Amino acid sequence: MRRVNASPAIPADQLRLSVAPMMDWTDSHCRVFHRLLAPSARLYSEMVHANAVVLGDRARLLAMDPCEHPVALQLGGSEPALLAQAARIGADWGYDEINLNCGCPSDRVQAGRFGACLMREPALVADSVAAMIAAAPGVPVTVKCRLGVDDDHEWERFIDFIDTIAEAGCRMFVVHARNAWLKGLSPKENREVPPLRYDWAYRLKRERPQLQVVVNGGIADADEATAHLQHLEGAMLGRAAYHTPYLLHQLDARWSGAVLRSRAELLREYRPYVEAQLHKGVFLKHITRHLLGLFAGQHGGRAFRQILSEGAHRPGADWALLEQALSLTEREPLPT
Structure with a gap:
């Protein structure tokens, strides 16, 4: 048995x-x-x-x-x-x-x-x-x-x-x-x-x-x-x-039954963790690769992904890059 x-x-x-x-x-x-x-x-x-x-x-x-x-x-x-x-x-x-x-x-x-x-x-x-x-x-x-x-x-x-x-x-x-x-x-x-x-x-x-x-x-x-x-x-x-x-x-x-929060609000809660990891010597690219789909299908989503994909591997990349990417999702779309 x-x-x-x-x-x-x-x-x-x-x-x-x-x-x-x-x-x-x-x-x-x-x-x-x-x-x-x-x-x-x-x-x-x-x-x-x-x-x-x-x-x-x-x-x-x-x-x-x-x-x-x-x-x-x-x-x-x-x-x-x-x-x-x-x-x-x-x-x-x-x-x-x-x-x-x-x-x-x-x-x-x-x-x-x-x-x-x-x-x-x-x-x-x-x-x-x-x-x-x-x-x-x-x-x-x-x-x-x-x-x-x-x-x-x-x-x-x-x-x-x-x-x-x-x-x-x-x-x-x-x-x-x-x-x-x-x-x-x-x-x-x-x-x-x-x-x-x-x-x-x-x-x-x-x-x-x-x-x-x-x-x-x-x-x-x-x-x-x-x-x-x-x-x-x-x-x-x-x-x-x-x-x-x-x-x-x-x-x-x-x-x-919790309140639905915005993508940007949730991502900004990630900032203390990201900055703590950067302080330990972790490269930003190892973290941001998991974030690329956050704005999938949303206004600015492609630009958000592009900014992180192109910038996170560069020396000295930090939280400012994520704010730059976020700013592209928060702009009003141009009238068509």
Whole structure:
């Protein structure tokens, strides 16, 4: 019997809205910005391999600002003992959740026998989850997965995977509601080509009501995200949250009843963090790359993006550049 203890449940109000773990995107600078936009959202780190957490530069890999809470650390790996060590370290660093990646389809991940290919090894995932729960008591251990791999389209295979992991103590699953194709599709194509089947996530919740289920994949607007809440605990946004980040604020305000604030007001709240990072020697370009979509589709949005893209890499670039970019969004458009 694998089970030691059931992983703690996550408070329901922290599951309604979350931002997906995204490689090269959801670093600490990004998460602090998203926290300003969505005070109620649950944030996730980029995926970090367990071996890197155990042996690597933790100060860089696990960097986190206190304002980010609640924030989860996503781990990659397939060795239960190593994952347990990494989970314990993540808990010690203050992460509010440890999430195991069983959904990434990249070649590099497959070569390391982790990510989406783990969906064909439920017993190994269960052993890993049980070890992580034992190593990080009191911190929820969760799994992010796909519906299946390649031509695995049988509900029975999917639910067997879920049940095996749940038996090991996992109570929360983030379901990217499409298959992962391990051959012939790039990671980008794997986020777009395999058809979405949200009904499987809904069915999972109906048939296993004791589990917490969050859906991910292709959620692009506020109405669609809201519709998922009729069936599940939450909706996780990925690319939409990054490329049109104001959507996070719109959803957070809509679901919490908070007052909707302007883009400029929210961005100016980011100033103390930006200036503190600049004082530490961080280059502005590492921060502003996460802001480029804030005014997407708005008056001055293209100019805002251009100013930041062209100026943030220059020596001495500071907050004044953001004010310059903001000024272009605040001017009245010329009459036509």
